[in-house]
Amino acid sequence: MTISGLAGWLPFAHALVARQDLPIPAWLFAWGASIVLIVSFFALSAAWREPRFEDERWRSLGAGLSRALLGMPAQVICGLAGVLLLGVSVYAGLRGTEAPDRNFAITFLFVTVWLGFPVLSVLLGNVFKMFNPWRAVGRAVGGAFEAIAGQRFAHAVYPERLGRWPAAIGLLAFVWLEIVYGVSGGVAVGLEPHSAAVAALLYSGYTLTMMAVFGVEEWCERGEIFSVYFGMFSRLGAFSVRDGRLGRRRPLSGATSWATIPGSTAVVLASIATTSFDGGQEGVFKGGIEKGYDWLVEGGLEKTASLRLTDTFFIALCFAGVALVYLAGVRGMASVKGAPPLRKLTPGFAHTLIPIAFAYLVAHYFSLFVFQEQAQFGYLLSDPLGNAHTDLFGTASWGIDFKVLSANAIWYVQVAALVIGHVVGLVLAHDRATAWWGDYRDAARSQYWMLAVMVAFTCFGLYLLSAANG
Amino acid sequence: MLPLAHVGHWTWALYLPPILIVIGSVVRNKLAERSRGRDE
Numbered sequence: 001m002t003i004s005g006l007a008g009w010l011p012f013a014h015a016l017v018a019r020q021d022l023p024i025p026a027w028l029f030a031w032g033a034s035i036v037l038i039v040s041f042f043a044l045s046a047a048w049r050e051p052r053f054e055d056e057r058w059r060s061l062g063a064g065l066s067r068a069l070l071g072m073p074a075q076v077i078c079g080l081a082g083v084l085l086l087g088v089s090v091y092a093g094l095r096g097t098e099a100p101d102r103n104f105a106i107t108f109l110f111v112t113v114w115l116g117f118p119v120l121s122v123l124l125g126n127v128f129k130m131f132n133p134w135r136a137v138g139r140a141v142g143g144a145f146e147a148i149a150g151q152r153f154a155h156a157v158y159p160e161r162l163g164r165w166p167a168a169i170g171l172l173a174f175v176w177l178e179i180v181y182g183v184s185g186g187v188a189v190g191l192e193p194h195s196a197a198v199a200a201l202l203y204s205g206y207t208l209t210m211m212a213v214f215g216v217e218e219w220c221e222r223g224e225i226f227s228v229y230f231g232m233f234s235r236l237g238a239f240s241v242r243d244g245r246l247g248r249r250r251p252l253s254g255a256t257s258w259a260t261i262p263g264s265t266a267v268v269l270a271s272i273a274t275t276s277f278d279g280g281q282e283g284v285f286k287g288g289i290e291k292g293y294d295w296l297v298e299g300g301l302e303k304t305a306s307l308r309l310t311d312t313f314f315i316a317l318c319f320a321g322v323a324l325v326y327l328a329g330v331r332g333m334a335s336v337k338g339a340p341p342l343r344k345l346t347p348g349f350a351h352t353l354i355p356i357a358f359a360y361l362v363a364h365y366f367s368l369f370v371f372q373e374q375a376q377f378g379y380l381l382s383d384p385l386g387n388a389h390t391d392l393f394g395t396a397s398w399g400i401d402f403k404v405l406s407a408n409a410i411w412y413v414q415v416a417a418l419v420i421g422h423v424v425g426l427v428l429a430h431d432r433a434t435a436w437w438g439d440y441r442d443a444a445r446s447q448y449w450m451l452a453v454m455v456a457f458t459c460f461g462l463y464l465l466s467a468a469n470g
Numbered sequence: 471m472l473p474l475a476h477v478g479h480w481t482w483a484l485y486l487p488p489i490l491i492v493i494g495s496v497v498r499n500k501l502a503e504r505s506r507g508r509d510e
């Protein structure tokens with residue numbers, strides 16, 4: 001049975017499903033997951049004595065494949081596709097229905113792109129680079145300037161200390177826009193399509209300006225939110241590009257060199273924190289948010305502003321909490337004999353959080369993705385404006401089948417995602433420790449602290465999910 | 471009759487033991503190392 005069209009607003013993060021009917025309580029899954037991590041830790045301590053991921057062992061996949069997938073025709077086609085889809089999203093946001101669930105813009109930007117590209121990036125490498133609409137426009141304009149002026153545009157030197165901080169702040173701002181700004185009168189209805197379109201236009205102007213100032217590739221590497229965010233996940237995968245050639249490397253090895261740019265730690269912490277807040281606002285933080293909201297409203301602040309301010313406070317709290325747990329782990333590692341200085345350790349282990357950020361993303365949003373992509377490739381594709389006037393591909397009457405996933409199946413996928421993500425994080429941490437500590441026994445001892453960090457994130461993640469699932 | 475009506479509010483505490491056990495082991499290991507170091 002399908003549900004065609006929704007009378008009310010779909011609870012965005014966790015779609016309508018029946019209650020779970022688990023064989024054991026949810027908290028016992030957290031104990032089980034922790035045992036898996038502890039056993040993994042001892043296995044790593046015993047068997048993993050040499051670093052394996054510091055060297056990518058990159059090998060080219062051949063000139064032919066590189067030409068086919070990375071050549072100018074492919075770049076032009078993918079770039080044009082990116083620009084077209086951004087244009088359709090902006091147009092749909094400005095001219096389409098204000099119902100977020102019926103408008104192409106919201107599902108495309110906040111589900112298909114935001115949740116789809118991390119998965120694609122892990123599997124296929126940094127594919128967003130090819131589809132990045134702002135990069136496509138920037139390169140086209142830069143190429144035209146060079147052709148006309150006979151010389152390259154003189155860009156400013158990017159301040160090295162600024163690093164990826166613009167992307168980290170942008171990531172927080174993006175999620176804030178999506179789940180905090182989009183509230184009204186005390187009820188979370190999601191961001192309005194018109195607001196999303198305006199934000200996309202403003203972001204386009206900002207991004208193209210920064211590309212003109214610092215250079216397209218420089219800005220994409222450091223400041224452009226989506227390039228940095230999706231690029232971070234692509235480091236886990238086996239495919240990468242070097243000097244215009246497509247190649248294959250040892251999986252996970254790309255992550256070890258990711259956090260060398262300042263601000264990278266903030267990017268991955270922001271990723272975990274924003275996903276945690278989105279999951280927690282429906283469960284764990286609900287009581288606190290309601291109390292904060294009531295206090296501000298009683299103090300005379302308008303309802304919408306009160307809810308936004310309270311939510312903002314809780315996002316900041318999440319970021320601080322996640323950062324604190326990680327920094328406590330790093331501090332602990334610094335106390336072990338043979339440890340490098342703290343200023344090297346903090347960014348040096350940031351890449352071990354990338355699998356956790358990915359696990360949190362999958363765990364919190366995979367059911368939403370499965371349900372909303374039915375809409376994306378169904379009624380939203382044929383009726384992008386949501387006004388029931390078009391049926392471009394004959395799928396305007398399609399609906400969403402919520403029965404494809406049971407509540408239990410969702411929970412099991414969530415648990416599996418968190419366990420696998422944290423075990424991978426543990427592996428990366430152990431590998432880095434064997435590279436940086438002279439003695440493998442001291443390296444293993446240093447990782448007791450990262451084990452504590454991983455167990456904390458696992459239990460916290462499962463608690464958030466169980467509270468949100470109800 | 472046991473007063474179990476509000477037990478559900480405390481389920482969050484059941485997620486703490488694994489974290490506390492690991493942290494406790496880490497701290498115990500650290501203290502043992504320090505006393506070994508002092509003995510040497």
